[in-house]
Structure formats: C-alpha cells, structure tokens
Amino acid sequence: MSMGPGNYIEVGRMDELSRMDSPLHRLDARAKGLTTLIFLIAVMSFGRYEVSALMPLFVYPFALTAWGNLPAGFLLRKVALAAPFALFVGIFNPFLDRETLSWIGSHPVSGGWLSFASILLRFALTVSAGLILLACTGIHRLCAGAAQLGLPRVFVVQLLFLYRYFFVIGEEGLRMVRSVEMRGSRSLGLRTYGSLIGHLLLRSIDRAQRIYRAMISRGFDGEVRVLRADAPGWKDAAFVAGWSAFFIAARVCNLSELVGNVVFNIL
Amino acid sequence: MTTPPSIELRDLCFAYPDGTRALRGVSLSVAQGESVAIVGGNGAGKSTLVQHLNGYLMATQGEVRVGGKPIARETVAQVRRAVGLVFQDPDDQLFMASVFDDVAFGPLNFGLSPEAVEKRATAALERVGMLHLRERPPHKLSAGEKRAVAIATVLAMSPEVLVMDEPSSNLDPCGRRRLIHLLRSFDHTKLIVSHDLELVVELCPRSILLDGGVIVADGPTVELFSNEALMLAHGLERPHILRHLHPHG
Numbered sequence: 084m085s086m087g088p089g090n091y092i093e094v095g096r097m098d099e100l101s102r103m104d105s106p107l108h109r110l111d112a113r114a115k116g117l118t119t120l121i122f123l124i125a126v127m128s129f130g131r132y133e134v135s136a137l138m139p140l141f142v143y144p145f146a147l148t149a150w151g152n153l154p155a156g157f158l159l160r161k162v163a164l165a166a167p168f169a170l171f172v173g174i175f176n177p178f179l180d181r182e183t184l185s186w187i188g189s190h191p192v193s194g195g196w197l198s199f200a201s202i203l204l205r206f207a208l209t210v211s212a213g214l215i216l217l218a219c220t221g222i223h224r225l226c227a228g229a230a231q232l233g234l235p236r237v238f239v240v241q242l243l244f245l246y247r248y249f250f251v252i253g254e255e256g257l258r259m260v261r262s263v264e265m266r267g268s269r270s271l272g273l274r275t276y277g278s279l280i281g282h283l284l285l286r287s288i289d290r291a292q293r294i295y296r297a298m299i300s301r302g303f304d305g306e307v308r309v310l311r312a313d314a315p316g317w318k319d320a321a322f323v324a325g326w327s328a329f330f331i332a333a334r335v336c337n338l339s340e341l342v343g344n345v346v347f348n349i350l
Numbered sequence: 351m352t353t354p355p356s357i358e359l360r361d362l363c364f365a366y367p368d369g370t371r372a373l374r375g376v377s378l379s380v381a382q383g384e385s386v387a388i389v390g391g392n393g394a395g396k397s398t399l400v401q402h403l404n405g406y407l408m409a410t411q412g413e414v415r416v417g418g419k420p421i422a423r424e425t426v427a428q429v430r431r432a433v434g435l436v437f438q439d440p441d442d443q444l445f446m447a448s449v450f451d452d453v454a455f456g457p458l459n460f461g462l463s464p465e466a467v468e469k470r471a472t473a474a475l476e477r478v479g480m481l482h483l484r485e486r487p488p489h490k491l492s493a494g495e496k497r498a499v500a501i502a503t504v505l506a507m508s509p510e511v512l513v514m515d516e517p518s519s520n521l522d523p524c525g526r527r528r529l530i531h532l533l534r535s536f537d538h539t540k541l542i543v544s545h546d547l548e549l550v551v552e553l554c555p556r557s558i559l560l561d562g563g564v565i566v567a568d569g570p571t572v573e574l575f576s577n578e579a580l581m582l583a584h585g586l587e588r589p590h591i592l593r594h595l596h597p598h599g
C-alpha cells in the first residue's frame with residue numbers, strides 16, 4: 084500500500100471486503116438486510132434517555148465483524164469519520180436539558196448529557212450495522228435483494244447510484260488533492276479552496292454522467308442483476324429469527340441491568 | 351437487394367453545451383465488414399464523432415444510421431447492443447467491484463443464463479490476456495491493464511460493430527501485438543480512432559483524416575499516409591513503416 088492521501092478515504096475498500104468469503108458473506112442478502120432493518124428499528128425505538136439498555140446491542144456488530152472476518156479497525160475508522168455528524172446533532176442537549184435525571188456515584192447527571200450519550204451510542208450502533216451489511220454483502224447483491232423484496236425499481240437504482248457517486252466524488256477529490264500537493268502548495272487560500280470545491284463538483288457530475296452512460300451502453304435498463312442469485316435456506320431463516328429474538332429481548336428488558344443483578348446476587 | 355452500409359453519417363454536426371462546435375458537417379459511409387481508421391490531431395473531433403455511433407451523444411444536426419436504421423429514442427437500445435464502443439478513457443468504462451463482474455455486466459443485462467455469462471466473460475478476458483486479473487478491483491490496475499479489460503467488457507457483448515477510441519494507448523508492445531491479432535480476427539465492421547499510425551497501416555485499408563470537425567481526406571491508408579504535405583498540414587506525420595514501402599516517396 085502506498086502512503087498517499089488514498090489511505091484516508093480507502094476508496095473501493097468496501098467493494099473489496101464484500102467480495103471476501105465467509106459464512107456471513109454467504110448468507111442471503113435479504114436475510115441480512117431484514118435483520119439490519121429490525122436492528123435499526125430496535126435501536127431507534129429506545130427512549131431518548133436510555134444508555135445502559137443500549138449496551139447489549141453492541142454484541143451484534145462485534146459478533147458479525149468477527150464472524151465475517153471483517154477488519155474491525157477499518158470499520159471503526161469509518162464510524163469515526165462520520166461521528167462529527169452525531170456530535171453536531173447532540174452537542175446542544177447538555178445545555179438545553181439541565182434537569183438531573185440520574186446519578187453516577189454522587190455526581191448528578193442531567194437529562195441533556197444522558198440524551199447526548201444516547202445519541203452517540205445509537206449513532207455508533209446504526210452506522211456500524213449499516214457498514215457491516217454493506218461490507219459482507221456488496222451493493223449489487225443488496226440492491227438485487229431489495230428489489231426481490233419488492234422495493235420499487237426507482238429506489239433500488241437510486242441506492243445503487245448514490246453509492247457509486249459517493250465513491251466517484253471521493254476519487255475525484257483524491258486526484259485533486261494529489262495534483263495540488265504535487266504543485267507544492269502547502270496551505271490553500273480561501274479563494275483557491277472555493278474554486279477547488281466548485282471544480283470538484285463539476286468534475287464529479289461529469290464523471291458520474293459518463294459512468295451512467297457507460298452502464299447504459301452495456302445494456303443497463305434499471306434492473307440490477309447479479310450473477311449468482313441468492314437462494315435462502317434454513318441458515319438464513321435462523322439468522323433472522325435468532326437475532327430478532329435477541330433484539331426484542333434487549334428492547335423489552337434491560338439486559339445489562341439483568342446481568343448486573345445476577346452477578347451482584349452471586350457475589 | 352443490397353445490404354445497407356454498416357455505419358452512415360449524413361452531414362453530422364455537433365456542438366457541446368458550452369458552444370464548442372466539435373463537428374461541422376461530417377458525412378461518411380462504412381460498408382459491412384470494412385475496417386476503417388479515423389485519424390487527426392488532438393481536438394480534431396474524433397472522440398466526439400465515435401460517441402455518436404451508439405447514441406452516447408445525439409447529433410445537433412444531421413443523421414447517424416447504424417445498419418440502415420437512424421438512431422432514435424426507440425432504436426437506441428438495439429443500436430447499443432450492436433455497436434461496441436471502447437472509450438478513450440478506460441476509467442469511464444469500468445465501474446464494478448471486480449474485473450470479472452465488470453466484464454460480465456453487459457452479458458448479464460442481456461438476460462443470458464449465469465453459465466453463458468460466465469463463459470462469455472472468461473472468453474473475453476482470455477482474448478485480451480487478462481484472465482489472471484479476474485478477481486482484482488479495476489481501479490487498482492495499471493493503465494494498460496485497464497485498457498485491456500475495457501476492451502474485454504466490449505468483446506463480451508459480441509457486438510456486430512466494434513468502435514475503438516485509441517485502443518493501443520498505454521499498452522506495452524506485447525499487449526499491442528495481441529490487440530492487433532485480436533482486431534484482425536474480428537471480421538465484423540471496425541472503426542478505429544488512433545494516433546498509432548503503424549497500427550492503422552496494419553489493420554485498416556481505408557483511413558479518414560479529420561481536422562477541425564470536418565473530413566479533409568478519405569481514401570486508401572497507404573496513399574493518404576504517404577502524402578507528407580497533407581499529413582504535416584493536419585498535425586500528423588508519415589509513419590516509418592511506410593518508408594520501407596516507398597523508399598523514394
């Protein structure tokens with residue numbers, strides 16, 4: 084691996100991961116998609132001040148990462164890359180909501196801090212689950228699966244292109260960073276920066292259009308086709324059922340409190 | 351009944367959205383099975399011209415006919431299946447996660463069975479000598495490898511007309527030789543845009559010289575290329591290979 088700006092974005096790495104082979108990769112795209120969806124709903128349905136009850140759900144991303152042989156460091160970096168967004172959403176809560184709702188030892192903890200922590204946790208859970216789904220399935224299988232489940236074709240194609248264009252923009256940005264670096268510029272003035280961004284946008288639109296045309300000229304008609312269609316079996320059903328049961332259990336009773344009590348009682 | 355020309359352009363004009371007039375009235379006709387080169391300096395309009403042949407660009411004025419039918423909204427899907435276009439920039443052509451998936455994309459969209467798709471993609475990769483790269487992500491290949499894979503994506507669709515924009519750029523001598531053999535073995539209609547005049551001499555008996563969006567010469571390759579004054583006037587030069595043919599020319 085070369086040490087370039089490429090290492091920050093790691094363009095195309097998700098695609099590569101999706102082409103590995105593991106029991107998790109081999110599962111039906113629909114089974115994984117459905118399980119992820121149920122997971123997201125479960126995470127989102129917790130109360131806004133919930134913190135400890137969310138903890139057991141981390142079992143899911145960790146178990147899948149291990150089972151799918153996925154690089155945990157890479158995925159964590161990706162989650163961290165998107166973290167500023169969650170920080171931005173939650174950062175004002177501690178200032179707005181100062182009512183004490185809980186105690187850590189003798190320290191009062193306000194509702195604002197609790198909801199802030201809750202937002203961060205939920206964010207980490209959902210983003211990592213989404214990334215894992217993508218990394219162990221690949222966008223094309225995922226889109227084909229979504230279409231099989233009855234998602235309208237327009238949405239499936241939107242999803243596919245959104246993903247492609249995301250990488251196109253990343254790649255174009257990378258090329259520009261390189262050429263700027265090569266011409267020896269260290270810091271960019273505001274004007275240069277502005278023109279770079281404008282340029283990046285134009286270039287990305289241009290290239291996205293060319294890729295779209297390349298797909299069209301190879302017979303793409305809006306239907307996402309994959310070489311080996313998934314055939315669901317009992318493993319897929321067990322995957323969905325097993326995890327769903329776990330999510331529901333975690334949602335209904337606070338598993339960390341339960342475990343804590345059991346351990347406490349034994350001691 | 352005579353067969354219609356494979357490709358026919360009538361007074362084709364094209365201006366880009368920014369107003370650049372890249373083609374200013376091009377008329378030409380290529381017969382079934384003919385092998386024709388389009389040559390000319392940078393910015394002559396060669397790439398613009400070939401992009402009209404599968405409806406990638408639509409004429410501002412004039413007409414494009416493929417297999418006797420004008421390209422229109424209703425026929426464009428059919429035309430795209432018939433005309434295989436290899437772009438000048440292979441990065442525009444490769445968009446899947448692996449070389450194999452990329453080559454299989456076209457046949458898959460034609461609704462072939464998985465076995466048939468697999469067979470076609472493998473055969474196409476074999477023909478360009480890139481089968482060993484089948485699992486690699488296309489964006490991590492060298493420029494010449496990308497070029498060869500881009501050619502394979504088009505071969506896998508078994509087109510009736512092959513249009514290539516600078517097929518030999520970035521290829522090493524061995525890859526270039528393989529390309530020449532491959533193109534020679536392809537006995538359908540071929541249209542080749544190239545600055546590689548020696549390759550043109552080997553493959554295309556007829557050449558069309560383009561400059562400033564108009565055709566300035568159209569005739570037998572050897573005759574055209576031996577006309578030193580003409581070649582120099584349009585940003586080209588007489589290829590070395592012809593010096594042996596006409597030592598006193």
Ligand SMILES: Nc1ncnc2c1ncn2[C@@H]1O[C@H](COP(=O)(O)OP(=O)(O)OP(=O)(O)O)[C@@H](O)[C@H]1O
Nearest residue numbers: 366367368370372391392393394395396397398399
């Ligand atoms: N997307 C575009 N928008 C505006 N003008 C363009 C665009 N692409 C090409 N042109 C212009 O159209 C003219 C013909 O370009 P074209 O790409 O067809 O040349 P070419 O003969 O293929 O050159 P080369 O040998 O360098 O590939 C040039 O003057 C070019 O600047």
Ligand SMILES: [Mg+2]
Nearest residue numbers: 396397398438
């Ligand atoms: Mg060109």
